[in-house]
Amino acid sequence: MNSLSRRRFLKITGATFGAAVAVSSLSEVVKGAEKVEVKTGKKVKGIQKIPTYCDICFWKCGAIAYLKDGELWKIEGNPDDPLSEGRLCPRGTGGIGAHFDDSRLKAPLIRKGPRGSEEFVQVTWDEALNYIAEKMKKIKSDFGPEAMVLFSHGVGGNFLKHLMHAYGTPNDTAPSFAQCRGPREVGFELTFGDVIGSPERTDLRNSKCIVLIGSHLGENMHNTQVQEFSEAIEKGATIITVDPRFSVAAGKAKYYLPIKPGTDMALLLAWMNVLVTEELYNKKFIEKYAYGFEQFQYEIAQYTPEWAYIETTIDPEVIRETAREMARYMPATLIHPGRHTSWYGDDAQRSRAIALLNALMGNWGKKGGFYNPTSVNIPKYPYPAYPKSEKGAADNPNHKYPFAEGEKLSTGLREATLTEKPYPIKGWFVYGTNLTQALPNTQETINAIQKLDLMVVCDVVPSEIAGYADVVLPESVYVERYDDLNNPLFREGFVSLRQPVVDSPNDQKPNWWIAKKLADKLGLQEYFPWKDVEEYLDTRLRSAGLSLPQLKEKGVIRAPKGKIYFDEDEEIEFYTSTGKVEFYSHKLKDAGFDPIPKYTKPEEPPAGYFRLLFGRSPVHTFSKTQSNRFLSGLMDENEVWLNYDIAKRMGIKNGDYIKLKNQDGIVSNKVKVKATERIRTDCVYMVHGFGQRSKMYRQTFNKGASDSQLITKYKMDPLMGGTGMNVNFVTIDWEA
Amino acid sequence: MARYGMVIDTKKCVGCQDCVIACEAENNVPEGFCRDWITTESSGKFPTIEMEIRTERCNHCTDAPCVSCCPTGASHYHDVGGVVLVTHGECIGCKACIASCPYDARYVHPEGYVDKCTFCIHRVENGKDPACVSVCPTHCMYFGDLDDPSSKVSQLLKSRKNHSLIPEAGTKPNIYYLT
Ligand code: SF4
Numbered sequence: 064m065n066s067l068s069r070r071r072f073l074k075i076t077g078a079t080f081g082a083a084v085a086v087s088s089l090s091e092v093v094k095g096a097e098k099v100e101v102k103t104g105k106k107v108k109g110i111q112k113i114p115t116y117c118d119i120c121f122w123k124c125g126a127i128a129y130l131k132d133g134e135l136w137k138i139e140g141n142p143d144d145p146l147s148e149g150r151l152c153p154r155g156t157g158g159i160g161a162h163f164d165d166s167r168l169k170a171p172l173i174r175k176g177p178r179g180s181e182e183f184v185q186v187t188w189d190e191a192l193n194y195i196a197e198k199m200k201k202i203k204s205d206f207g208p209e210a211m212v213l214f215s216h217g218v219g220g221n222f223l224k225h226l227m228h229a230y231g232t233p234n235d236t237a238p239s240f241a242q243c244r245g246p247r248e249v250g251f252e253l254t255f256g257d258v259i260g261s262p263e264r265t266d267l268r269n270s271k272c273i274v275l276i277g278s279h280l281g282e283n284m285h286n287t288q289v290q291e292f293s294e295a296i297e298k299g300a301t302i303i304t305v306d307p308r309f310s311v312a313a314g315k316a317k318y319y320l321p322i323k324p325g326t327d328m329a330l331l332l333a334w335m336n337v338l339v340t341e342e343l344y345n346k347k348f349i350e351k352y353a354y355g356f357e358q359f360q361y362e363i364a365q366y367t368p369e370w371a372y373i374e375t376t377i378d379p380e381v382i383r384e385t386a387r388e389m390a391r392y393m394p395a396t397l398i399h400p401g402r403h404t405s406w407y408g409d410d411a412q413r414s415r416a417i418a419l420l421n422a423l424m425g426n427w428g429k430k431g432g433f434y435n436p437t438s439v440n441i442p443k444y445p446y447p448a449y450p451k452s453e454k455g456a457a458d459n460p461n462h463k464y465p466f467a468e469g470e471k472l473s474t475g476l477r478e479a480t481l482t483e484k485p486y487p488i489k490g491w492f493v494y495g496t497n498l499t500q501a502l503p504n505t506q507e508t509i510n511a512i513q514k515l516d517l518m519v520v521c522d523v524v525p526s527e528i529a530g531y532a533d534v535v536l537p538e539s540v541y542v543e544r545y546d547d548l549n550n551p552l553f554r555e556g557f558v559s560l561r562q563p564v565v566d567s568p569n570d571q572k573p574n575w576w577i578a579k580k581l582a583d584k585l586g587l588q589e590y591f592p593w594k595d596v597e598e599y600l601d602t603r604l605r606s607a608g609l610s611l612p613q614l615k616e617k618g619v620i621r622a623p624k625g626k627i628y629f630d631e632d633e634e635i636e637f638y639t640s641t642g643k644v645e646f647y648s649h650k651l652k653d654a655g656f657d658p659i660p661k662y663t664k665p666e667e668p669p670a671g672y673f674r675l676l677f678g679r680s681p682v683h684t685f686s687k688t689q690s691n692r693f694l695s696g697l698m699d700e701n702e703v704w705l706n707y708d709i710a711k712r713m714g715i716k717n718g719d720y721i722k723l724k725n726q727d728g729i730v731s732n733k734v735k736v737k738a739t740e741r742i743r744t745d746c747v748y749m750v751h752g753f754g755q756r757s758k759m760y761r762q763t764f765n766k767g768a769s770d771s772q773l774i775t776k777y778k779m780d781p782l783m784g785g786t787g788m789n790v791n792f793v794t795i796d797w798e799a
Numbered sequence: 800m801a802r803y804g805m806v807i808d809t810k811k812c813v814g815c816q817d818c819v820i821a822c823e824a825e826n827n828v829p830e831g832f833c834r835d836w837i838t839t840e841s842s843g844k845f846p847t848i849e850m851e852i853r854t855e856r857c858n859h860c861t862d863a864p865c866v867s868c869c870p871t872g873a874s875h876y877h878d879v880g881g882v883v884l885v886t887h888g889e890c891i892g893c894k895a896c897i898a899s900c901p902y903d904a905r906y907v908h909p910e911g912y913v914d915k916c917t918f919c920i921h922r923v924e925n926g927k928d929p930a931c932v933s934v935c936p937t938h939c940m941y942f943g944d945l946d947d948p949s950s951k952v953s954q955l956l957k958s959r960k961n962h963s964l965i966p967e968a969g970t971k972p973n974i975y976y977l978t
């Protein structure tokens with residue numbers, strides 16, 4: 064979030080719980096009861112329910128864990144939680160499997176073989192943390208605190224982030240920006256002066272026309288999104304799905320546009336061309352709020368549907384018809400901004416085109432478009448100020464990527480580690496993110512690691528990246544630990560709690576404990592003044608007029624619902640430099656970029672090659688759920704989708720195993736073929752997260768193929784440093 | 800008497816398999832088995848594809864061959880809602896019912912008896928929906944009394960196009976799919 068959105072954030076977080084606590088009622092009384100009787104130390108007989116929130120992905124759905132005779136039985140959605148509304152996604156329902164997973168890390172480990180050899184000795188927590196603290200002290204004295212980097216993903220990283228900032232490094236990052244939603248946030252910020260955020264501010268529930276271009280909702284199971292998508296379908300919304308693959312969402316669509324991969328921009332421009340030339344756009348909104356509309360109108364005139372047909376292979380009449388369909392329902396038409404948007408290297412501009420198309424609908428702050436998210440203010444813990452870094456962050460030297468503001472570039476920090484520019488990086492602390500699969504070009508990641516003096520991985524399973532660590536720290540899974548509060552911007556303000564439901568089976572520890580212990584050993588006690596996490600949480604909650612015991616019982620406390628749409632004639636303030644929706648961007652122009660988005664042709668696959676596309680499965684999250692028995696029971700390997708006719712021509716049958724080879728000669732694991740009519744002939748598709756090569760992670764070893772392994776090439780987004788990853792081509796490796 | 804059944808809206812189902820996992824957890828289904836599953840049926844040539852995704856399970860047939868062929872009476876109609884159940888203690892594991900079921904809804908539990916979907920009768924008798932229905936993030940499943948014309952399931956069947964599976968087997972299945 065840059066300064067502009069921060070300003071906006073402060074403005075909208077003025078709300079407080081007020082009467083919320085009194086009005087918030089539970090449909091069923093949920094008790095955070097003791098699971099072990101204090102007097103006898105025995106497990107409590109019968110059924111108990113304890114509210115918490117899910118961590119199988121980052122969506123943070125409110126859940127209720129059920130214990131039967133003191134043992135974890137099942138997890139359901141918490142009906143009082145506005146994210147889950149009482150229903151979890153399959154991964155959340157299967158969350159119990161994370162606790163029972165026997166491939167979990169069980170004790171701290173210190174490396175004894177070379178990095179990547181996966182040879183470790185088991186040590187005590189004290190030994191592990193002493194080792195880390197000594198190295199961190201040495202790194203600080205030899206190179207300065209900035210030489211440490213934290214890679215983390217999810218709310219569990221909060222206490223470690225705090226530790227790293229207290230230590231003095233500004234280099235804390237997550238792949239969720241440059242490898243995921245960064246381009247989208249930058250594209251929208253440049254256009255509307257505000258980001259989309261997570262959970263997305265999309266009012267899917269009330270949309271009358273939903274356009275999915277690069278979103279595979281239904282396979283992507285971000286719970287609230289899927290629930291609302293389904294609600295819109297029930298209410299009869301028109302769905303327009305654009306995808307090279309006949310996705311699940313394509314099956315729900317009135318219009319399915321089987322676009323040639325990499326040409327979304329051409330379609331977006333052509334849609335806008337139709338809306339502008341046929342004068343179908345929201346004139347009232349545009350007259351009032353658009354900046355640079357005339358130049359835009361002038362430029363867009365060249366992008367006719369006939370022109371776009373050549374690029375996209377989409378029938379010009381279908382382009383016209385779908386544009387008219389969008390106009391019919393505006394402002395309750397939503398062109399979904401997507402989430403994973405780092406594809407072709409021009410992604411921020413692509414997202415900007417999506418933002419402009421939405422602007423033509425006039426749907427900002429409108430029902431069925433983008434609502435105005437709200438939140439309640441839970442003050443931060445009153446910590447002492449962090450030491451100021453002299454050198455600043457290393458991810459984006461000289462602002463090479465001028466619009467990578469606020470969040471750090473994970474690939475930028477990898478680059479800094481490899482090149483020692485702008486200064487040497489000597490230690491990585493990796494929390495809950497399997498960098499070998501999350502970052503493109505695994506070899507670069509491995510090369511960077513080889514340059515380090517300290518490499519720490521904290522995770523729940525022995526992920527591939529753990530194999531490269533000097534020290535591996537086994538973390539308790541979410542049902543065994545507290546984490547920081549969940550207090551997002553959403554349709555309504557609320558706060559929810561993650562709390563332990565069962566004990567960790569072995570010597571795993573929660574991240575807050577690890578951070579605090581490490582702080583002690585680093586002499587940073589003043590930054591961890593609380594006795595334990597309960598005291599921390601209670602302090603934060605009390606400063607908002609709530610308390611930990613209250614939240615332990617309810618799991619979620621909601622504030623009264625506020626206004627999330629603008630009134631009909633309400634003046635809208637946009638936090639762009641012109642105060643308007645920027646169809647023409649001076650910021651971009653001044654930085655040397657196209658002020659109005661333009662189309663760049665994607666590179667064509669060489670003969671005999673297919674473009675490699677990847678996506679999500681409803682039963683897995685990244686590469687971290689493949690050993691959960693409930694989830695792997697439904698999918699324990701991925702498949703490569705290959706067009707049926709192509710497969711037939713090549714003599715490949717459905718269910719055959721093949722290997723893929725990419726343009727750089729990298730060969731994948733064996734992977735099962737899904738020969739299907741549901742994909743174009745010029746691309747192949749697989750679900751991300753498989754083909755893992757950690758021998759320590761037995762259940763997943765070599766099952767399916769890894770898209771990441773084949774993504775040796777990536778294209779940098781010159782605006783914000785995103786890594787476009789859909790630029791790799793693969794062929795069938797017949798020698799295999 | 801009530802006739803329990805399900806109506807499943809295939810327009811909303813995304814095939815996420817939450818119903819499958821919810822059932823496994825709720826009913827402690829042994830690893831490697833399931834009482835419900837997802838079928839995706841697609842036809843046509845790219846890009847003109849017709850696709851139906853649906854969640855399937857025992858159809859709790861009114862004329863259930865698994866009940867009539869059971870030599871011990873273990874397979875029976877429950878007195879509430881006509882739900883087809885198996886009394887584990889009476890099952891000798893002869894598998895006649897497995898052979899007779901047109902829906903392949905049954906399996907042999909590692910403990911030796913035949914097992915399958917119960918419509919979560921233990922939940923239903925306590926006023927709750929079956930686990931699969933209650934967990935579905937798309938709200939695509941409805942459970943209720945098909946003989947009660949005012950029930951949601953009956954209303955849906957009246958107002959929407961629908962089909963059952965393999966009706967020609969003549970077993971009178973009680974699960975319907977809205978299209
Ligand atoms: S979307 Fe699913 S996995 Fe993610 S938090 Fe919600 S229930 Fe858990």
